[in-house]
Amino acid sequence: MDFKPRLKLTATLLATALFCSACQSLIPSAQGLVTPSWVAQSYQRQDQIEVEWKKYSFSFLLYQQQNGQNLEMVALSLTGQQLFKLSFDGKKVDVQQRINQMKLLPFEYIVRDLLYATYPKFSQLQGSQIRVETNPSTQKIYIQQQAVLEIIHQPDSIELNNVQVPYQMVISSIDESLESDEASNAQ
Numbered sequence: 001m002d003f004k005p006r007l008k009l010t011a012t013l014l015a016t017a018l019f020c021s022a023c024q025s026l027i028p029s030a031q032g033l034v035t036p037s038w039v040a041q042s043y044q045r046q047d048q049i050e051v052e053w054k055k056y057s058f059s060f061l062l063y064q065q066q067n068g069q070n071l072e073m074v075a076l077s078l079t080g081q082q083l084f085k086l087s088f089d090g091k092k093v094d095v096q097q098r099i100n101q102m103k104l105l106p107f108e109y110i111v112r113d114l115l116y117a118t119y120p121k122f123s124q125l126q127g128s129q130i131r132v133e134t135n136p137s138t139q140k141i142y143i144q145q146q147a148v149l150e151i152i153h154q155p156d157s158i159e160l161n162n163v164q165v166p167y168q169m170v171i172s173s174i175d176e177s178l179e180s181d182e183a184s185n186a187q
Helices: 004-026 107-118 174-186
Strands: 041-053 056-068 070-076 082-088 093-098 130-134 138-143 146-153 158-162 167-173
Touching (some): 041 174, 107 167
Antiparallel strands (some): 056 070, 082 093, 130 138, 158 167
């Protein structure tokens, strides 16, 4: 038996797996995420998220909940499958699980951008390295004088355009749509 073809195939598969696992580390860390003045509090939010990144498009329900120091985020598909679960403690994002299709998503950037768009006064927790330009419906986030994020507030959604790791995200609040459905059913 000749084991060379099998050995070459195994080596190629291992090299591919190693390369793919290293892809996430090729994306630099998200500046403006670490929050020295992160405080323990109670916070909860539910949204429907649509992300377009590279050639990928994802739609999911995102549940954010903070009790104490850790902010937990759980994403579910529209059919209820858990897509990823992560936590943020003010210092780092810890991705605890994710499905294969989402392995290469830039989670640090997504968490940072979600926090700037939805978390109460997140930009104020950052200190002087962050500058926010606000127009009536648009915010531009600058970190160390570089534009990194544009947040556009629509009546029923928030659009995010990340300039560093180019992707777009649309955040639609679930709470508001549920309240209006309940109100119309009560009448």
